[in-house]
Amino acid sequence: MRKTLVIAVREFQAAVHTKTFAVSLLIMPLMGSAGLVAALVFKDQVNVDDKTVAVIDRTGVLFADLAAAAHEYNRTEALADPVTGDPSETQHKPRFALHEASPAGRDINDLRAELSDRVRAGELTAFVEIDPSALRAGEEDDGLEYVFYHSNNPMYREFPIWFNRRVNDCVRDWRVRQAGLAAETVDWATRRLRMGERPLYVRGRDGVVNAGREHEHYINIAAGVGLALLMFLVILVGAIPLTYSVLEEKMQRSAEVLLGTVTAFQFMMGKILGMVGVSLGIVTIYIVAGFIAASACGYGNTIPHHLINWFILYQAGAILMFGSLYAAIGAACNDMKDAQNLMAPASLIACVPLFVIRPVMLEPNSTFSTWISFFPPATPMLMILRQGLPTPVPIWQPIVGLMLVLLTAVVCVALAGRIFRVGILMQGKGANVKELLQWATHGMGQRPPRPDRRRAAARSAS
Amino acid sequence: MVTTSTAPTINTQPSPAVTAREAEYRRHAVEVRSVTKTFGSTVAVDDLSLSVAERTICGFIGPNGSGKTTTLRMLMRIYQPDEGAGIIRVLGHDDLHAPPDSVGYLPEERGLYKRMKVIDVLRFYAELKGCADIAGVARRWLERMGLGDAAQKRVEALSKGMAQKVQFITATINQPQLLILDEPFSGLDPVNADVVRSAMLDLKRSGTTIVYSTHDMHTAEKLCDEIVMMHRGRKVLDGTLASIQRDYGSDTIRVRLHDTDAVLSDLPGVVQVSEYGQLRELRMTPGYQPRRVLEALMERGSVHHFEICSPSLHDIFVRIAAPVSEERRNA
Numbered sequence: 001m002r003k004t005l006v007i008a009v010r011e012f013q014a015a016v017h018t019k020t021f022a023v024s025l026l027i028m029p030l031m032g033s034a035g036l037v038a039a040l041v042f043k044d045q046v047n048v049d050d051k052t053v054a055v056i057d058r059t060g061v062l063f064a065d066l067a068a069a070a071h072e073y074n075r076t077e078a079l080a081d082p083v084t085g086d087p088s089e090t091q092h093k094p095r096f097a098l099h100e101a102s103p104a105g106r107d108i109n110d111l112r113a114e115l116s117d118r119v120r121a122g123e124l125t126a127f128v129e130i131d132p133s134a135l136r137a138g139e140e141d142d143g144l145e146y147v148f149y150h151s152n153n154p155m156y157r158e159f160p161i162w163f164n165r166r167v168n169d170c171v172r173d174w175r176v177r178q179a180g181l182a183a184e185t186v187d188w189a190t191r192r193l194r195m196g197e198r199p200l201y202v203r204g205r206d207g208v209v210n211a212g213r214e215h216e217h218y219i220n221i222a223a224g225v226g227l228a229l230l231m232f233l234v235i236l237v238g239a240i241p242l243t244y245s246v247l248e249e250k251m252q253r254s255a256e257v258l259l260g261t262v263t264a265f266q267f268m269m270g271k272i273l274g275m276v277g278v279s280l281g282i283v284t285i286y287i288v289a290g291f292i293a294a295s296a297c298g299y300g301n302t303i304p305h306h307l308i309n310w311f312i313l314y315q316a317g318a319i320l321m322f323g324s325l326y327a328a329i330g331a332a333c334n335d336m337k338d339a340q341n342l343m344a345p346a347s348l349i350a351c352v353p354l355f356v357i358r359p360v361m362l363e364p365n366s367t368f369s370t371w372i373s374f375f376p377p378a379t380p381m382l383m384i385l386r387q388g389l390p391t392p393v394p395i396w397q398p399i400v401g402l403m404l405v406l407l408t409a410v411v412c413v414a415l416a417g418r419i420f421r422v423g424i425l426m427q428g429k430g431a432n433v434k435e436l437l438q439w440a441t442h443g444m445g446q447r448p449p450r451p452d453r454r455r456a457a458a459r460s461a462s
Numbered sequence: 463m464v465t466t467s468t469a470p471t472i473n474t475q476p477s478p479a480v481t482a483r484e485a486e487y488r489r490h491a492v493e494v495r496s497v498t499k500t501f502g503s504t505v506a507v508d509d510l511s512l513s514v515a516e517r518t519i520c521g522f523i524g525p526n527g528s529g530k531t532t533t534l535r536m537l538m539r540i541y542q543p544d545e546g547a548g549i550i551r552v553l554g555h556d557d558l559h560a561p562p563d564s565v566g567y568l569p570e571e572r573g574l575y576k577r578m579k580v581i582d583v584l585r586f587y588a589e590l591k592g593c594a595d596i597a598g599v600a601r602r603w604l605e606r607m608g609l610g611d612a613a614q615k616r617v618e619a620l621s622k623g624m625a626q627k628v629q630f631i632t633a634t635i636n637q638p639q640l641l642i643l644d645e646p647f648s649g650l651d652p653v654n655a656d657v658v659r660s661a662m663l664d665l666k667r668s669g670t671t672i673v674y675s676t677h678d679m680h681t682a683e684k685l686c687d688e689i690v691m692m693h694r695g696r697k698v699l700d701g702t703l704a705s706i707q708r709d710y711g712s713d714t715i716r717v718r719l720h721d722t723d724a725v726l727s728d729l730p731g732v733v734q735v736s737e738y739g740q741l742r743e744l745r746m747t748p749g750y751q752p753r754r755v756l757e758a759l760m761e762r763g764s765v766h767h768f769e770i771c772s773p774s775l776h777d778i779f780v781r782i783a784a785p786v787s788e789e790r791r792n793a
Binding site for chain 1: 538539540563565566567568569571572573574575576577578586587589590591592629632633642
């Protein structure tokens with residue numbers, strides 16, 4: 001253990017006593033902040049070109065109301081201040097220009113084809129066709145569609161959403177008029193209620209029931225998501241350099257010098273523990289900085305301390321797991337190109353939690369979320385994410401998850417140690433996946449003698 | 463034969479038989495018995511047995527690919543011998559997984575952390591070896607090797623020879639009982655080679671056993687107490703220089719003639735002529751008559767030097783290794 005720690009300390013010092021470490025320490029939060037700032041700056045940067053849409057109103061009665069609604073929209077929303085809602089001279093959203101495409105006297109299919117060509121040519125944004133029976137439909141939901149939106153840009157949603165709402169308003173108004181009802185009465189009868197979202201109530205030690213603090217939910221969620229993403233970044237920053245570090249030692253031929261003093265396993269573990277130290281150093285700096293920032297903003301008492309302890313444990317386990325994997329890759333390869341080929345699948349494994357963040361956040365205790373968070377490579381990030389959400393996670397789950405992570409880390413380190421032992425002195429052609437599996441399971445060539453055979457050989461020799 | 467008791471009693475005192483056996487092993491710093499090492503279908507070391515007495519210098523010679531480095535790496539536990547294939551005992555230990563701290567190792571492939579300072583490199587290796595008084599030992603070694611001014615320099619700023627000397631220090635910094643050196647003189651100029659050779663002799667005098675591989679036959683002849691030659695993974699020579707030469711007999715005549723171009727291959731009893739410019743060595747058939755050879759030489763001109771001698775280590779090396787080269791050329 002002493003030798004492993006000596007190597008770990010050297011690795012730690014070699015990693016942190018560089019300008020690149022200091023720069024990368026600053027770059028991560030700077031890039032994160034820059035991304036947030038960019039998102040805020042550019043969130044309102046929309047294309048304000050008019051959206052010209054042709055409408056085939058086969059009911060013959062709706063277009064006028066729709067055109068009026070579009071005009072009102074242009075006046076009150078496209079030209080309104082996005083914050084105050086007051087009329088503005090500056091356009092903030094695209095205006096909607098509706099043109100009637102009358103089907104009277106024309107073959108409907110000819111008209112559809114002509115409008116489609118105009119959309120393709122860029123003259124129109126889209127065209128909408130309202131079914132002739134749209135006004136009669138809906139007495140009972142027949143499951144049919146009566147309004148059809150045609151465009152070659154399905155990602156643009158603002159106009160179709162607006163139009164769907166407005167065409168229904170227009171149909172409702174027409175039906176109200178047809179029924180002879182007072183518009184005010186109908187407005188009152190159909191007016192929707194607003195629903196606010198609040199946290200759960202909590203009973204204090206004095207027995208008084210209080211409403212939960214509204215922003216605490218969001219701070220916990222933000223902390224969980226932030227810590228999960230920080231963990232991902234630190235895995236990349238902490239584990240991937242191990243590949244390059246091992247590869248560099250292999251290329252510089254300095255590995256064999258060390259192997260004359262320590263075992264391959266001690267060598268690899270020392271390097272991995274050094275990087276665990278670097279990673280924990282990085283997260284400590286960020287977490288302390290986060291505490292200071294939160295306290296300065298008056299949120300010091302809302303920091304979820306319990307998450308931090310779990311985070312540190314999971315972070316160490318994740319680096320052990322991925323670090324051994326990346327160290328083995330470095331030992332098995334002979335140049336950067338080989339290493340990059342093998343690192344791609346390893347990095348994909350690290351990305352698994354990112355692919356499932358959304359479903360896990362929406363249903364943190366669903367069967368899927370529970371099981372995926374027991375998949376060891378994903379456990380550290382997903383468990384922290386779930387623990388940050390307001391829905392409580394049964395305590396046994398993070399405990400079992402952590403045990404699984406540590407167990408997997410031990411297996412990874414053991415298998416990687418075998419690969420490392422064989423690969424670290426191997427020059428020439430890099431290993432393929434089949435060879436790596438063979439090394440991991442059997443080492444290279446013959447295995448070392450079993451102790452009983454060695455004793456027998458010793459006896460015969462003496 | 464050592465017998466072990468099956469009685470369920472715990473005896474903390476080693477049995478006399480075991481103690482005697484360990485004492486025997488301790489007289490040999492290195493003990494190798496019937497060791498084989500294969501890489502895939504290639505047999506790198508084939509049924510090797512050898513022993514190296516304590517406080518001696520043992521030279522490993524042999525052509526490239528003969529198994530020297532593989533053997534040294536097995537001694538260092540970097541490679542493990544094939545399953546069931548013999549034993550390797552180093553300083554009395556036969557644990558196949560951990561190199562003892564009392565063994566120093568200088569591998570053939572040199573490599574140090576380039577961005578570290580020399581003193582930090584030495585401190586690092588000294589800590590790994592559990593060395594006490596690291597600063598004092600490092601300073602003494604640096605001065606001993608003529609690197610007193612280089613302590614604060616980064617490794618990348620050193621010349622090749624200086625870096626090699628630093629690496630030599632890393633292998634010897636804890637005054638090892640056994641020092642294993644793979645080609646310690648390769649790449650060194652004569653001055654630095656002398657420094658390293660002198661350090662090796664000092665270590666031997668202070669009790670260190672040294673095993674080293676080399677292609678430099680001249681140095682091996684002068685430095686080694688014992689010589690082991692490997693060839694195609696097998697040991698083909700083992701013993702002192704004198705005993706090896708005795709085995710080959712005095713079948714060599716060294717001559718210097720006035721006429722340096724004179725043809726000598728047709729002299730009676732000559733098997734091979736080796737040219738060294740002014741000097742030529744004649745390898746003779748067993749039972750040759752030196753007098754007849756001298757007479758034949760004098761018939762061809764003035765003879766300035768005539769010496770009956772044993773073959774040099776270089777000559778013995780070439781005699782063993784050359785047929786392989788010949789076979790490879792013919793292949």
